[in-house]
Structure formats: C-alpha cells, structure tokens
Amino acid sequence: MYALVDCNNFYVSCERVFDPCFRRVPTIVLSNNDGCAIARSQEATDLGIKMGDPLFELRPLIDRHGIQVRSFNYTLYASMSHRVQQVLQLHAGDVEIYSIDEAFLDLSPFMASDLKGHGLRMKAQVQQWTGIPVGVGIAHTKTLAKAANHWAKKHPDTGQVHCFRNQDEADDVLRQQPVDDVWGIGPRWAAKLEAHGIKTAYDLSRMPTADARKLMNVVGERTVRELRGERCGSLDLEATTAKSLVRSRSFGNPVTERAEMEAAVATYAARACDKLRHRGLVASTFTVFMQTSRFRTNEPQRSASAGFSVTVGTSDTLRVTAGALAAVRSLWAPGYRYAKAGIMAAGIEQADHRQPGLFEPANPRSDQLMAAMDTINRRHGRDTVRVAAATLRSKQGGWKKENWKMKQDHHSPQFTTNWSELMLAVA
DNA sequence: TCTGGGGTCCTAGGACCC
DNA sequence: TCTGGGGTCCTAGGACCC
Numbered sequence: 001m002y003a004l005v006d007c008n009n010f011y012v013s014c015e016r017v018f019d020p021c022f023r024r025v026p027t028i029v030l031s032n033n034d035g036c037a038i039a040r041s042q043e044a045t046d047l048g049i050k051m052g053d054p055l056f057e058l059r060p061l062i063d064r065h066g067i068q069v070r071s072f073n074y075t076l077y078a079s080m081s082h083r084v085q086q087v088l089q090l091h092a093g094d095v096e097i098y099s100i101d102e103a104f105l106d107l108s109p110f111m112a113s114d115l116k117g118h119g120l121r122m123k124a125q126v127q128q129w130t131g132i133p134v135g136v137g138i139a140h141t142k143t144l145a146k147a148a149n150h151w152a153k154k155h156p157d158t159g160q161v162h163c164f165r166n167q168d169e170a171d172d173v174l175r176q177q178p179v180d181d182v183w184g185i186g187p188r189w190a191a192k193l194e195a196h197g198i199k200t201a202y203d204l205s206r207m208p209t210a211d212a213r214k215l216m217n218v219v220g221e222r223t224v225r226e227l228r229g230e231r232c233g234s235l236d237l238e239a240t241t242a243k244s245l246v247r248s249r250s251f252g253n254p255v256t257e258r259a260e261m262e263a264a265v266a267t268y269a270a271r272a273c274d275k276l277r278h279r280g281l282v283a284s285t286f287t288v289f290m291q292t293s294r295f296r297t298n299e300p301q302r303s304a305s306a307g308f309s310v311t312v313g314t315s316d317t318l319r320v321t322a323g324a325l326a327a328v329r330s331l332w333a334p335g336y337r338y339a340k341a342g343i344m345a346a347g348i349e350q351a352d353h354r355q356p357g358l359f360e361p362a363n364p365r366s367d368q369l370m371a372a373m374d375t376i377n378r379r380h381g382r383d384t385v386r387v388a389a390a391t392l393r394s395k396q397g398g399w400k401k402e403n404w405k406m407k408q409d410h411h412s413p414q415f416t417t418n419w420s421e422l423m424l425a426v427a
Numbered sequence: 428t429c430t431g432g433g434g435t436c437c438t439a440g441g442a443c444c445c
Numbered sequence: 446t447c448t449g450g451g452g453t454c455c456t457a458g459g460a461c462c463c
Contacts, residue, residue, distance in 0.1 A: 031431035054430040099463045
C-alpha cells in the first residue's frame with residue numbers, strides 16, 4: 001500500500017509556525033514579484049480568494065478583512081519541507097519526495113497494523129514536531145492514494161486521514177469525485193472526457209483502455225488503469241539529474257531599454273550557472289527568452305527566444321553570459337514593454353562525466369576561476385563578486401537602480417536558516 | 428499601475444543513417 | 446513495367462504536475 005502525504009496550505013502553514021498570532025486570521029502567500037496569491041489559508045479561501053488571483057484585485061478585500069500577506073520565502077519553505085520529510089521517514093519503508101509539500105510512502109512494512117491508525121499517528125507526529133498540518137491518503141495505487149488524500153482533506157470527519165482498504169471502498173469515493181479532480185487529468189483532458197459523457201472519477205475508471213489511449217495518450221491510459229486498482233507506477237526513489245534548468249523572473253517594472261535587459265539576462269545566466277555548479281552539472285544548450293505581458297492586451301505583444309550550443313558542456317558563468325548577451329542583442333526589438341525574461345539550460349550532464357571535445361581541451365583555469373568565485377560568494381554573500389554585465393552603471397559612475405528586480409514587499413524572516421533572523425524571545 | 432516559476436513525459440513529423 | 450526495409454535522433458507542440 002502507498003500513502004500520499006501532503007501538507008495543508010503549505011506556504012501559509014510555514015508562515016504560521018513562526019507567527020502564531022495569525023493562526024485564525026486569513027492569510028495568503030504571494031508568488032514571486034508579489035504578483036498573485038498562490039497559497040491561501042482556509043479563512044482566505046472562505047473569503048472567496050482563488051489560486052492565482054492577482055494582488056491588486058485583492059486589495060479591497062485585504063483592507064476590509066485584515067488579511068495577512070506574505071511574499072514568497074522559498075528558503076523557509078524548503079527548510080520546513082525537509083523537516084517534514086525527516087518525520088515521514090520514520091513511518092515508511094521508502095519515501096518518494098514528490099514535491100515541496102508532498103511525498104509518497106511505501107507502507108509495506110506496516111501492512112500488519114491498522115493503516116488508518118498508522119496514518120493518524122504519523123499526522124500527529126508531523127504536527128507536533130514541525131507545526132505543519134498534513135493530510136494522508138492510503139491505497140494500493142498512487143492515483144488512488146491521491147484520491148483518498150483528496151477525500152480526507154474535504155471531509156473533516158476522517159481526521160484528514162483516509163484509507164481505501166479495497167476497491168469497493170475506492171469506488172464509493174470515485175463515484176463522488178469529479179473527473180477533473182483526478183491526478184493526471186488536467187483541464188484539457190477533462191473537457192474532452194466530459195464531452196464523451198465521463199463526469200466522475202468512477203466513469204473514468206470504467207472507460208475501455210483503448211478509448212482512453214485514443215482520447216488521451218499512454219499516460220491517460222495508465223491513469224484509468226490505476227483508478228481500477230491496477231498498479232502502473234511504483235515509488236520513484238532514484239535521484240535523477242534534471243534534464244533542464246530554468247532561471248527566469250517577471251520584472252518588477254517593465255523593461256524598455258536594451259541595457260536593462262542585458263543586465264537582467266546576465267543575472268539569470270549567472271544564477272543558472274551557479275545552480276549547475278552547485279549540483280556538479282554542465283549544460284551544452286542555452287536558450288534565452290523574453291516576452292511582454294499577455295495581460296496588457298492593449299500593448300504590442302512579443303515573445304522571442306534564441307539559443308546557442310557549446311560542443312563541450314559548460315557551467316562557466318563568463319562563457320554563458322557572453323552567449324546570453326549575444327542572444328539578447330540578436331533578439332532585441334525596441335518599442336515593447338518587456339515583462340519577463342529568462343534562460344533555459346539543456347543537454348545537462350554530470351560535470352565529471354562530460355565528453356571532452358577533440359579540438360577543445362579542458363580549461364582548468366575556467367574551473368579554478370569559478371571555484372574561487374563560488375568560495376568568495378559563499379563566505380561573503382551572494383553577488384559579492386559578479387559579472388560586470390549583470391550590473392548597470394549610471395552616468396555619474398555609481399550603480400544604477402535595478403528597476404527590473406522583482407518586488408518582495410512582505411518578506412518574512414528566514415527563521416530556520418539564518419542566524420541573524422532567528423526569533424527573539426524576550427523574558 | 429499591478430497577473431509565478433520550474434519541471435516532466437508523449438507524439439508526430441522530418442532528416443538522416445545503412 | 447518495374448524503385449526496400451529498418452532504424453535513430455531531433456524538434457516542436459501539447460498535455461500534465463506542484
């Protein structure tokens with residue numbers, strides 16, 4: 001049997017652990033750039049706030065109800081996620097970390113015990129040790145465990161833990177679950193399925209596999225089989241290296257000057273290279289993209305991308321920045337208000353497995369330079385040394401304000417990872 | 428005025444190989 | 446009059462996830 005454990009309103013819950021006075025106050029956490037609400041407390045959901053609602057539309061509601069607002073604090077959430085994972089390890093054979101707030105557990109070592117009771121004890125311990133509330137779904141396939149979890153969250157009488165002991169118990173719930181709530185069924189497929197008269201998860205589970213394959217693809221077919229209790233996926237325990245890596249941000253203010261775009265893209269290129277080196281990886285294809293805001297429909301729109309490849313994988317910030325800047329210059333078209341840009345790295349492989357080029361000898365000086373830069377920045381803080389292209393000089397010779405940088409006006413402290421931001425108790 | 432970021436997998440079609 | 450069979454790799458587009 002598998003358990004799917006998922007944290008309730010995870011980002012909001014993280015904020016509340018360290019801000020207990022706001023436990024009953026409606027609270028939202030914003031996306032990067034303070035753009036829209038991506039996590040809501042139950043009280044905020046009850047006020048009608050939806051996932052993805054833009055902040056500026058919520059202003060009146062925020063003022064009227066004293067809604068607590070927080071900027072995205074990834075460092076805090078990642079740290080809390082790690083704590084939750086450590087507790088889960090104690091209650092499972094194997095644990096697959098599925099996302100920052102979800103994990104699949106192998107419960108086979110506990111099959112002799114009452115699994116619902118096991119789930120309740122696990123939930124209580126996560127709550128007590130980390131302060132994070134979780135929901136638990138238990139079933140014999142991953143897709144059904146997701147469905148059980150969904151049910152548990154919607155029905156408080158379950159204690160937020162629900163177990164399908166057999167297929168009949170699963171079917172009872174699937175009959176009441178809309179098809180678009182099924183894990184793996186997104187809005188497009190849901191619309192197609194509903195057009196074919198398939199409205200509930202149970203309807204979907206009864207669909208002939210050949211039809212499922214035709215209407216969706218092999219992924220959709222697997223979902224149908226899993227709903228019937230046929231196991232198609234097991235726990236994914238291997239730490240695979242990512243196949244691509246993206247660094248991109250929406251701008252705090254629209255970018256209209258090429259120099260600003262160059263500084264922004266150079267910054268993202270450096271961040272992407274930092275990440276590659278941190279993971280011991282190199283990449284051979286880089287794609288730079290820039291786009292206007294699709295929401296500003298009365299303005300001219302543009303979305304453009306251009307890339308470059310290297311024969312031997314690299315994570316050298318200088319080299320990638322040079323290529324990225326050339327891409328920006330080739331793509332740049334004036335007269336637009338750009339809202340976002342970024343860089344994608346692909347063709348990723350382990351740095352120490354990289355295939356050397358016949359005409360391109362290894363460059364130890366590049367590795368040494370990057371290592372020195374990383375050491376300095378680790379000790380003295382990010383960007384202590386950086387590529388000049390990532391900065392803007394004013395005419396007076398000083399640094400120019402970086403208007404493109406994202407907004408974060410409601411940032412909470414890094415309670416768990418930064419000595420200078422620890423909570424202070426005054427007796 | 429203001430609307431997130433970072434991933435994965437599958438399929439079809441085209442180019443190429445022997 | 447008649448012109449093969451069996452592959453791989455790459456890319457773009459479309460779907461999904463959190």
